[in-house]
Amino acid sequence: MSTHGNEAQDAxxxxxxxxxxxxxxxxxxxxxxxxxxxxNDLQLIAxxxxxxxxxxxxxxxxxxxxxxxxxxxxxxxxxxRFEPNGETARMAVDGxxxxxxxxxxxxCRREDVGLRLxxxxxxxxxxxxxxxxxxxxxxxxxxxxQPVAGGPGAVTVSLKRGSDEVELSVEGNGDGxxxxxxxxxxxxxxGLLAQQLRGRFETLPAEPGRRAVVRFPQSA
Numbered sequence: 001m002s003t004h005g006n007e008a009q010d011a012x013x014x015x016x017x018x019x020x021x022x023x024x025x026x027x028x029x030x031x032x033x034x035x036x037x038x039x040n041d042l043q044l045i046a047x048x049x050x051x052x053x054x055x056x057x058x059x060x061x062x063x064x065x066x067x068x069x070x071x072x073x074x075x076x077x078x079x080x081r082f083e084p085n086g087e088t089a090r091m092a093v094d095g096x097x098x099x100x101x102x103x104x105x106x107x108c109r110r111e112d113v114g115l116r117l118x119x120x121x122x123x124x125x126x127x128x129x130x131x132x133x134x135x136x137x138x139x140x141x142x143x144x145x146q147p148v149a150g151g152p153g154a155v156t157v158s159l160k161r162g163s164d165e166v167e168l169s170v171e172g173n174g175d176g177x178x179x180x181x182x183x184x185x186x187x188x189x190x191g192l193l194a195q196q197l198r199g200r201f202e203t204l205p206a207e208p209g210r211r212a213v214v215r216f217p218q219s220a
Contacts, residue, residue: 070107070141074100074133082126091129094119094159097136097168101157104140113144113153122161124218131193132168135201138186139170139212146174146209165199165217173209190214 053065077099081091098119105115124132136157143155158169190212194201199216 066107067141070104070137071134073103074137075130077103078129078133081129089126090123091126092121092123093129093132094122096129096133097157097159100133100136101140101155104137104144105155108141108144110144110153113155116154116156118156118158118160120159120161122159122166124166128197128216131196132166135190135193135214136168136170138190139168139214142186142212143170143172143174143210146172161218165215167213167215169211169213171206171209171211173206 053062053069056062056065077096078091081096098117101115101117105113140155140157144153146153154173156169156171158167158171160167160169191201194214194216197214197216199214201212201214204211204213
């Protein structure tokens with residue numbers, strides 16, 4: 001009698017496991033569909049700003065379109081690393097920060113500026129990846145816009161992992177007086193994104209230039 005009871009329990013457990021596996025497969029399929037649609041939407045928006053940047057005369061309108069395009073590209077870089085069938089709770093962001101910094105340098109077309117990367121392996125909750133990507137793009141782009149008085153320009157991007165927090169810093173040897181993020185919308189955006197990460201944003205003097213730092217906790 002007990003043997004039949006055990007067999008019934010095993011059959012019930014096997015059936016429940018099959019149901020859970022089927023539901024998991026459906027969830028992964030939905031994630032893939034959402035991810036695909038989001039990528040398509042971002043690409044469509046990016047194409048609009050590419051067209052605007054190409055047609056706009058040199059000046060504020062073109063700069064605004066390029067800034068918007070850079071921000072969209074940062075978000076697209078995050079989605080390229082999202083794997084619906086893999087680990088979705090956390091994401092490695094060291095490669096993300098590296099790619100965004102290198103793409104920003106290529107986009108600005110400044111052959112007189114060198115880029116130095118000091119990046120540790122860092123993994124964060126997936127929800128922190130997009131704010132971090134946008135912050136990286138803002139700070140690197142701002143550093144690349146700074147005029148350098150004599151000698152080549154240099155921008156150092158550092159990503160460090162401490163015992164309980166992550167530190168992103170971008171240091172440039174420009175004069176630090178110009179640039180969108182230094183005194184306008186960029187600074188506001190970085191500050192708001194840092195708050196979203198439950199972190200803090202500060203700018204510090206460097207010799208020469210300026211260092212921008214964002215620190216935030218590694219949330220569980």
